[in-house]
Amino acid sequence: MLKLGVPSKGRLQKDTISWFEKRGLLLKRTGSEREYTGSISGVSGIELVLLSAGEIPKELAKGRIHLGVTGTDLIYEKLPLHQTQIHIVEEMGFGFADLIIAVPNVWIDVNSLHDLDAVAAQFRHEHGFRLRIATKYHNLVRKGLRNFGVADYQLVDSQGATEGTVANLTAEAIADITSSGATLKANHLKMLSDGILLKSQASVFASKNADWSGLDSQKNDLCKKMGWKDLIL
């Protein structure tokens, strides 16, 4: 069986189901609404696996699913070795989200990473500790800030409601995924003009670590239906 992992709930799941449906592949949940099992009609020999979008990168890396749908942000954050473990098959054109850095609106002297770096130096001097940036994307943020050359900051972990940390005085700035910017606005924050650390969207990924032997016919059927040239493994 060729295993396809898709998000187990929410908007991402709905969009994924309709994306596959347009190409003649029907993904269905079996059992009750709350049961995490599913089936696929349209091609044979493919099993649907419902997983949390955050688990899909790891499952792909371990090779326990052959294909998976998740956001590029999660792949880059969770799999530093993604180039050797997985292959991107197709970008799906939804689930757009950018990993951005945001600061309070009232910082009228700050618009860019250059400003953030200068303020980080000033802040450490004034307050005696490094400027705090709240995020759950530690690897991506650290890498992005290192590439630019921002110093004197610290990352504080925030697994949710990250935009609220500045008002709660637990961070001075945030780095988070945003799609529309509405949450930033509601929390009195603004994006830095050059602070987009990653542009992400939902994509189909193939695992290079999964056992693909004996799955040629499923693979070919799927490629034909999806218009994929190959899964290039």
Place this chain on the structure above:
Amino acid sequence: MQNERRAAIRSEAKRIEKYFIDSGALLIEADSLLSAETLLDLYGEDIRSRAYVTNDPVMGERMMRPDFTVPIVERHMSEGAEPARYTYNGPVWRMQDAGSKRETEFIQVGFEVFDRSNPAKSDAEVFSIFNDILPNNLQTSTGDVGLLLTAVIGLKTTDLRKAALMRHLWRPKRFQSLMELFSKINNKNNKKNSYSKHSDKGLQKAIKDAGKFIGLRSENEIYSRISALRHDAKTSPISIEEASVINKILNLKATASEALLVFEEFEKIIPNMAKAISGFEARLEALNKRNVNVDKLPFEGSYGLTSMEYYDGFVFSFSDGDTIIASGGRYDALTAVLGAGREIPAVGGVIRPDAFIRGGEKC
């Protein structure tokens, strides 16, 4: 095989340790688990991608020792007598880039000199001891962070700009982009953020209009940065001559004795380099006395400006082409940072015995 190799590394480490003891060093021990806070304050958040972090419910975040320098300096600053020579021998742990084949655990044997009498002599002492004990087919690199440091301090520009450059001395890309910015006549970034046409009232209004005031950074801090930016907008650019000296330092590749001749030219444009240059000259003499051929010793102006953030003077390394087998340098400023008000000139280095043991054999 693995066991044999480890045994060979241990015995090689022991041999180097003995050589250092015979050269006058006291053998000392250091903790393996260090305070993460000290290292984070010193190196910044980037250290998290280089060192392993672990957690203690009471002591908080601890880091697996990525090198011995910090614990040795801390120990010397709190209880050491002067002058002092130390050696240590034990494992360090380094997180490597994803996919890298580099080892995450290896042995370092080090030699450190804390001595304020004659820095040039101490530099030469450390270098020649390393030079003597290492195989003689290795590639040598040397540099001197002090030259760039004194050049930056000697620029005819504001303290604000010098501080910004100094802060990024060890991040070459950012350093160069700041140099470019400060060498331009029209600094666009300043114009946008300095609100040059706003009165004090106008600034207050601008902040008010920006929305609800949130966060720990105060209104005064915002004003004070804007006033710094306004001041900066009136600063004349760093001159072409001075900028070109900085560029030439960064791009210089020569032998140590050739480099000295070029530095004398630089000193005419940035006189503040004088002290570092005479120090460089004194070091060459001291090296010469210890039979190091400075006419053949390679020198790079940008050497030591990456990854070795605490070095602020002489820097050196020995490599086999792929792997750095030994490296070291002077770190006077670090002793001040960790010394809580005290400081002492310090220079030292480490050898990785594993790097020249292949299989079970010494090569």
